[in-house]
Amino acid sequence: MLLSLLTLASLAASIVGLPSSTYVQHETRHVLPRGWQKADRMPAYEVLPIRIALTQGNLDKGYDHLMDVSHPDSPNFGKHWTAKQVAETFAPTQESVDAVMEWLRNSGISAERISRSQSLGWLQFDATVLEAENLLKTKYHLHRHETGKPHIGCDSYHIPEHLRPHVDFITPTVHFDTKIAQANEKRATASATAAAGIPVQSKAALEITDPYNGFNPKKGADIDIEALLDELEDCNTHITPNCLRALYRFPPGFTANPKNSYGIVEYTPQAYLQSDLDLFFANFSRRQVQRTPITNLINGAVVQTEVQSFAFNGESDLDLEYAMTLVNPQNVTLYQVGDLVQGASFNNFLDAIDGSYCTYEGGDDPLQDATYPSPFPGGYTGPANCGGFAATKVISTSYGYNEADLTAPYEARQCNEYMKLGLQGTTFFYSSGDFGVAGNGGQCISKNGSFNEGGSGMFNPSFPPTCPYVTAVGATQIRPGASVTEPEEACETVIFSGGGFSNVFGLPSYQSTAVTSWFANNSPPYSAAQFNNTQKSRGYPDISANGANYVVAVNGIFSLVYGTSASSPVLGSIFTLINEARFAVGKGSVGFINPTLYAHPEDLNDITVGGNQGCGTPGFSSAEGWDPVTGLGTPNFPKLLARFLSLP
DSSP states (O other), X not given: OOBOTTSTTTOSOSOOOXXXXXXXXXXXXXXXXXXXXXXXXXXXXXXXXXXXXXXXXXXXXXXXXXXXXXXXXXTTTTOOOOHHHHHHHTSOOHHHHHHHHHHHHHTTOOGGGOEEOTTSOEEEEEEEHXXXXXXXXXXXXXXXXXXXXXXXXXXXXEEEGGGTTTEEEEESSSSOOOOOOOTTOOOOOEEEEOGGGOEEETTGGGGGGOTTOTTSOEEEEEEOGGGOSSGGGGTTTOBOHHHHHXXXXXXXXXXXXXXXXXXXEEETTOOOOHHHHHHHHHHHOGGGTTOOOEEEEEXXXXXXXSSOSHHHHHHHHHHHHHHHHHXXXXXXXXEEESBTTTBOOHHHHHHHHOGGGGTGGGSSOTTTSOOSSOSSTTSOOSOOOOSOSOOOSEEXXXXXXXXXXXXXXXXXXXXXXXXHHHHTTOEEEEEOOSBTTSOGGGOEEOTTSOEEOSSSSBOOOEETTTSTTSEEEEEEEOOTTOOTTSOOEEOOSSSBOOOEEEEEEEOOXXXXXXXXXXXXXXXXXXXXXXXXXXXXXXXXXXXXXXOSOEEEEETTEEEEEESHHHHHHHHHHHXXXXXXXXXXXXXXXXXXXXXXXXXOXXXXXXXXXXXXXXXXXXXXXXXXXXXXXXXXXXXXXXXXXXXXXXXX
């Protein structure tokens, strides 16, 4: 299923017909999550807390609103919205509220029993099992997990056909909200229909907290830092901050405007070690020794030091060592998310920086996202953080999912939040993945919808990079034996730049010319059985930066590190410097940058060599212009700086 940008949020038709008594299936679950078994029918007299997520209003106009403040040709470029403007614009329409309320009243649920959330996004009431079954044309069962945990749910439910455009989803129904602790364990059994009809994995959204997740950086050889006598001479084998400055022609930071800000997101138990930061700074940024990031602890998060290894410290050390060095003296904000028991998802982070998201379209999905207070011993017992943390002007995240891990409605809801935050002037960078056209760990998708080990099957795009409202970052490398001033190529050392085409999101207009041109000139020898070749879906990545041979201090030693995990914070640093320059002349943050990048590809270094193999194929190939390996290319800082300084 492809979601056009006009139907991205509602997943339903936009034309509302007359009220009808015809019921249609709204959601279904084909397979129980792993470890669960259906038990007895629920007694008719038991009471259930029913929550109805209302479809948000004006989301069909969200893309146009974002383009109005983001496209370089718009007279309103840079006129970002306030949070209040966003909330008021996208609140559910009164038509939706009235239609659902009328259905409930006609079904015997009086208005006095119904309450509405503060954000206006959902309705809730208590109902007996008998009332709920009659209302939703379903049957509720008790389910039991192998650990003994109970859950109440149904296999599918129905609503009147005329309400489909007004209702996003209803709980409790097909979504399992009982949390089962499965530390560092891969989940492989389907629970609901995911993107493109592929089975979704229970708790897949919490997999980003797994230190062994395939999105994390890859460790290479340990190195002797004393052997790096001339940094710029060794850039083809050892990337350092000065190599990146030479590659992309950007200077060291020299100011710290209080209006500027840069955020790095990390998920517990992964954490940085201050001793590693100091070791790195002592060699590459001496004035920063003992400097720490501004730390925001979300949902009981801790910067843990009890468990130390590359898997637990490599990501955070890499992100912070390079981000802090490249934007110094500008401070870097660390968003540390999730407790040590449940961890967290991207939705949990978004809740913390935008309180309205906590209840938007009924709130987070308990099938996927962490819930607080934690139901587990030793977990965070405080309330979930809904708001209270400010969004920085640039946010870089080096974690991700397979698009097929999650449902299309789940991804659409989150993608729309990036649109709303982009309207407010925040730039989101997400690494595109390290397995080429394959997914996390090199997995591809078999004909039956299950993941395989990567030797064949359908290409496996990543999310959030396929969301058209974020900037997806691929990876390049200096060619073997080449100097730092020569053109780069797509990364094919240890990792392969993640790239391809979405199975969920439609082709945004800002990208349509680039994607159409690529298909016309570089049509790959693959069929629709391998990738979405409709030429109507979102392509990624958008941009790239070096992702090979990074010199990183981890656990007291220097090692070479590889991955788009490195590329994303570098791009975030470069655009933080661009924001710094804009603030210095009285302008605001750049916000959503994709429309400007695609309108002016000449501001980037085109990458035309290399590919992103996977799924038993060579993958896609780099080419002139945009391609699904390195996007539009790597940053040319002087050109980008001039471009964004020329805009309002």
